[in-house]
Amino acid sequence: MNHKLKHTVLIVDDDVDDRESIRDAFLENRHHHDYTFLTSGEHLIQHLAGSQAQEQPSLILLDLNMPGKDGREILKELKKDKVYQPIPIVVLTTSSSEKDRDVSYELGANCFITKPNSYSELVEITDSIARLWCHG
Numbered sequence: 001m002n003h004k005l006k007h008t009v010l011i012v013d014d015d016v017d018d019r020e021s022i023r024d025a026f027l028e029n030r031h032h033h034d035y036t037f038l039t040s041g042e043h044l045i046q047h048l049a050g051s052q053a054q055e056q057p058s059l060i061l062l063d064l065n066m067p068g069k070d071g072r073e074i075l076k077e078l079k080k081d082k083v084y085q086p087i088p089i090v091v092l093t094t095s096s097s098e099k100d101r102d103v104s105y106e107l108g109a110n111c112f113i114t115k116p117n118s119y120s121e122l123v124e125i126t127d128s129i130a131r132l133w134c135h136g
Contacts, residue, residue, distance in 0.1 A: 007033040007058035007134040012044045012074070013092075014066040018115070022061060022092065025122040031130040033058070041069035045077065048084060056087055059133045062109075064093040064100055072103060079108030088133050092125075 009026070013019045023035045036057070038044045044060070060078075064071035071091060078084040088110040093100065096114040104112045111129075116122050 008036065008055075009033050009134065010036050010038055010044065010047070010057045010060045012038045012041065012060060012066075012071075013063040014039050015063070018063070021119065021122060022126065025119065025126040026130060028123045029127040029130065031126070031134060033130070033134055040066055041071065041074035044074060045069075048078075056084070058088075059129070060087055060089045061092045061129075062089055064091055064095055064104070072107060075104065075107040075109055090129055090133070 011019050011022050013022070019037045019039075023037075026033065026035065036047070038047055044062075048056070062071045062074060069077075071093065075089060075091070078087070078089065085108075089108070090111040090113060091104045091109045092113050092115060094115050095101075101112045110133075113125060113129075116125060
């Protein structure tokens with residue numbers, strides 16, 4: 001029997017509806033991984049610091065615009081730490097600004113995606129994300 005590896009996906013977004021929609025979109029495509037909601041950059045840093053090396057997430061979905069430390073600051077912090085550098089980070093944000101995209105890539109984001117307007121588009125996007133980063 002073939003058991004797929006279960007991945008841990010951290011969804012970091014201050015908007016409760018966005019967090020739930022993102023998770024639901026993954027599940028719609030039968031990507032049954034462990035989804036953890038974090039409401040801020042600070043919570044992400046605390047969560048990662050409290051995890052063992054073997055418990056690091058497979059993927060972080062990071063919103064840029066959050067109160068406190070925003071996504072840009074978090075990206076910068078994680079990508080300069082050797083422990084967290086290997087974790088793929090997908091920026092999933094309402095921003096469609098070229099400047100935000102460029103800065104995200106400069107800071108080490110693996111991908112920059114503007115949140116779509118429709119749920120069906122979100123389902124397509126999360127399917128692509130899961131196929132790219134949560135395989136095996």
